[in-house]
């Protein structure tokens with residue numbers, strides 16, 4: 001028998017109507033995309049649970065889990081027009097946009113992302129995915145919003161580079177499955193290439209909260225493209241810097257000091273986290289495998305919806321080296337994946 005749940009949907013004129021729908025996560029997701037949903041919510045923050053409508057009170061948590069066994073966004077995302085609080089230009093290509101969005105920030109976890117529409121016009125038509133860079137709070141620690149670290153490479157990121165204070169930009173989030181932070185006595189090594197730094201500030205905060213010793217291997221083209229070093233230092237993260245032109249830190253690729261340090265890491269046995277260009281993440285995954293270290297990678301496939309509806313973000317995965325390839329949606333099963341599950345040869349290149 002198919003279970004029915006009641007949802008309340010608000011149309012564009014603000015009229016609320018009640019709707020009797022099957023307790024199917026796809027129906028819930030489509031309802032959410034098509035309308036502003038008033039009462040749909042998920043009662044659990046446990047990682048990996050589906051987006052799910054609130055079931056009648058008599059339904060227990062155990063019954064929720066039996067009804068919805070697959071992995072979906074842990075909490076219900078919010079869709080809002082966030083106010084730009086500031087836009088800090090870090091360089092000719094990079095900026096950080098601070099956004100007022102308390103309800104979105106309140107539930108965000110390290111490594112999650114938001115789908116951003118920096119214009120009310122049609123270009124770009126679709127939202128663009130961005131990692132949550134910083135979680136902003138007031139003096140009392142109450143969440144007030146979040147920031148985005150943006151690198152301009154096309155139409156959407158160009159608009160985000162140019163946003164002005166008090167402008168409103170559409171944000172849907174928090175979305176996706178983020179990083180699993182480790183506890184002491186384990187240690188955490190983050191490896192960032194360029195704008196791949198973006199998901200690591202929230203992870204570094206979480207690691208500090210847990211007391212987990214952390215390092216950041218951070219590579220860029222030149223010294224002018226290394227950002228927020230003080231912020232990581234304040235979080236007790238040990239920095240290992242590289243630049244391709246040798247203008248700061250070690251000259252060359254970030255994987256060189258990583259390989260060297262992994263050779264020496266017998267005692268510390270770190271968990272490795274990586275985000276950056278795909279060849280870098282692939283090299284990091286290979287190094288971690290060679291040294292038998294767990295590795296989580298934050299992939300950046302092209303995303304159309306961010307919520308499992310369009311299949312533009314498929315990632316080829318394998319449960320074990322001999323298992324058949326299984327295509328999963330990067331926006332729901334990821335963006336963070338166990339690096340050994342990713343079938344790197346078959347990952348779609350981002351042009």
Ligand SMILES: Cc1cc2nc3c(=O)[nH]c(=O)nc-3n(C[C@H](O)[C@H](O)[C@H](O)COP(=O)(O)OP(=O)(O)OC[C@H]3O[C@@H](n4cnc5c(N)ncnc54)[C@H](O)[C@@H]3O)c2cc1C
Pocket residue numbers: 113124128129130131132148149150151152153154155156157158195198199299300301302303335350351
């Ligand atoms: C989960 C996730 C988190 C991300 N976090 C950040 C972040 O914090 N900061 C940030 O600056 N960027 C981030 N990105 C990448 C960002 O989404 C793309 O740079 C953006 O969508 C490009 O949009 P555009 O309109 O500017 O480019 P378009 O005009 O659409 O395209 C310009 C060029 O960029 C290429 N491109 C499109 N999407 C991507 C992509 N995902 N990666 C690389 N190249 C792409 C296109 O193929 C094209 O060549 C993230 C991506 C994902 C999936």
Ligand code: FES
Pocket residue numbers: 302303304305306307308309310311312313314329330331332
């Ligand atoms: S972005 Fe649409 S399914 Fe993943």
